[in-house]
Amino acid sequence: MNTSVAVNGTSVRFSQVWTTQVSVIVEIILTTTTLVGNLLFIGAVILKKKLRTAANMFLVNLSLTDILAAVLVSSFAIDAYLHRGWRLGLDICIAHTIIQNSCLGVSLYLTAFTSINRYIYVVHKKIYHRVTNKISVTLAIVAAWVLPSVTYAYILSKHAGYSPVVFRCRGYAEYLKVVMSFYVPSVVTVIFYILIFAYVRKSRLRIQAHAANQTGTNQGPNAHEVRLLKVLLVVFFLVALGYLPNVILTTTYAALRAPTPVDAFILVYPCQHIAGAVNPILYGGCNKNFRDAYREFLTGKLFFGNTTSVTQNTTPNAGDPRQIPLPNRGGTGDRGNQQIISSSLADVTSRQ
Template sequence: MEKALSSLMTNITYYSTDSEIEETNTSGGGPETVIVPVLFGLIFFLGMVGNTLVLVVLGRLRPVGRPSRSATNIFILNLSIADFSFLLFCVPFQATIYSLPEWVFGAFFCKWVHYLAMTTMLVSIFTLVAMSVDRYIAVVHAKRSLCIRSKRNATMGVAAIWVLSLLFAIPVAQHQSLVSGHYQAPNSSFCWEQWAGNSTAKQIYKVTILIVGYLLPLMLITCCYAKVLYHLHKKVKNISRTSVRSKRKTAQTVLLVVAVFLISWLPHHIITMWVEFGRFPLNNFSFTFRIISHCLAYGNSCINPIIYAFLSENFRKACRQVFACKLLLQPAPKEKLVRIRMENFSTTHSTINA
C-alpha cells in the first residue's frame, strides 16, 4: 500500500505536491497494484465499447426524412468523442500510477496527457449542459425550436465548447512538469503540478474549475430539466394511462441524469477542495476514497452512452438500421401516437396516446 501511496503523486484531480511524497517501499507493491489496473481496465473497456458503438451508429446513420446530422445527433456525437478521449487520456496512465513507483512516460506526456484529460473532461461536462438546454428549448419553446436548434447553431455550440475547454485547461499545461531528484526518492521521476510557490493562484484556479466544471453545470442541468418536467405536467392535458406512464418515465430519466452527474463528480471535487484548503491525509482511507473518485469519474463516461443513446427509442431504431438487429431489438408498436419531442434528452421520443 505504501508503494501505491508514494506513486500516487499525480492524477486527474491534480492535488499532489512535492511535500506529500512518502518513502517508497522497494520490497514490492500490494494487491492494489493488480486490483486497481484490473478495475480501471474493466471501466476502460466498457466505456470504449459503448462510446465506439455510438460513434459507429451515428457515423453510418442515414435517417429517412431527417437530416443525417441533426442538432441532437451533433451533441451526442460530441459527447461520445469527449468521453472516448477522456477515458483514453486518463485511465491507462492513471492505472500505471497505482502500479508503478514513478512516472515512466516522460516530460511530454506528463504535460499533455493531463492537459488533454482536463480538456476532454470539460468538453464532456459542457456538452451535457448544452444537451439539457437543447431539450429545454425543444419541449418548452417548441414553436421556436426549429430555427434555434439548427445544425449550424449546434456546430457553433460544439466549437465554442471545445475552445472554452482548451482555454480553461491551459494552466494545467503550464504548471504540469516532470520532477526528479527528490531527497526521499532521488532516482525516481514524478509528474507534478508546480505553481512556483504561488498557492493563491492555484487555489483560484481550482475554485474556478469547481464552479465552471461542476456547480454551474449542475445548476443549469437541474433547472433545464425541472422546467421540462413542469411544462409536461402543466401543459400536457392527457389523463390516459400511456400519458401517465410517459410522464413518469420522463421524470425518472431526469432524476437519473441529475443524480449520475452529481454523484460521478462530487468525490473528485471534494478531494480537490480538501487538498487546497485543508490537509488531505495519505492513509488507507484516503487511498480508497481516491480510487472511488477515479472510478466514479471514469464511470460517468461509461454511463453517458447508456443514458443519452441506448435508452433512446431513436437510437435503438438506428441500431436496427445499421446492424439489422431485429432479433435483439423489437420494433416499436405501430400505434397512432402524439409525440412530445423529448428525445430522452438526446434522441428519445416520449410518447403519449392521441
C-alpha cells in the first residue's frame, strides 16, 4: 500500500514496500555476481601475460568501476531500501550520489576510448603501435576517470539533496550532467563503431570482389578481431542500456516538471548494475583465452603452474648413462645394484 506524508507542506507519496523488497533481492544477486566475476577477470588479466593488451587494460578499468559501484553504491542502496530510509547522514548521502554517477560516467568514457583504440587498430593498423603505447593508454584511462568524476563532484556537491521518496540523495542539475557524462561518450562510441563496421563491410566486399587476386593478403580484420569488436560493442550497449531507463525517467519528468513515478524509479534502479554482473561472463563466453584463464585461475594453475612430483617421473632416459637399468650382479639384491650404480657414476664423473 502506498503512503503519503507532508514534507515541507508538500504531499509526498512513498513507494510500495514490495518494490523496495524486489530491488533489494535483485541488487544482492547483481552485487555478488559483479564482485566475483570482475575480481576473476582482473586476476586473470594480471596473471596471464598474453591477456595484457591495450583493449583489456580499458576493460580492467571498466571492471574496477563495477567493483567500486558494487562496494560503495549498491551496498549502501541495499541498506537504504531495507530500512526505507537513509541512515548515514547527508554528507555520505551526497558522496554516494557522486560516486554512483561518476561510475556511470567513467564506464561510458572508458567504452568511448576503447572504441577509438579499436578504430585505430582496425582502420589504421600501420600506425597503431606508434600511437598506442603505455603513455597514451595511461593518459586515456586517467582522462576517463578524471573528466566525469570532477564534473559530478563539482555539480552534485552543490546541487544534490536527500529525496525521501527514493530513500537516497539525488542531483538536481540533471541536463548538464546527463549531457556531459552520458550523451557525449555515448555519441563518440557509436560514431567510432559505425566507422569500424563500415570499414569491415567495405573490406569484405573488396575481398569478395577480388577473391582470385587477393588470396593470402590482409585486406581487413580477421574473424577474431571482428568478434572482439562485437563483444566490445555489446559491452557498451549493456552499460548504456542499463542506465537508460533511469535517464529517461529522470529527464522526462524533470522536463514536464512532474513528480517521478516512485515505484518505477526504484524498480529500474538495479538495471544500472546489470552490465557489471554480465560483462565478465560475456568476456569468457566469447573468448577462449579468457575461458582458459578463468579455469586456470579457479584451479590455482595461474598461481602455481603445472607442478609435477619428481617421484612420478620413473621413465629412464636412454641418453643418460646414469639412468640405464643395470642387471643384478656383483652382489645380492638392492645392495649389489647400489654398488654397481655407484661405480658407474664414478666412472662417468671421471670421464667428464
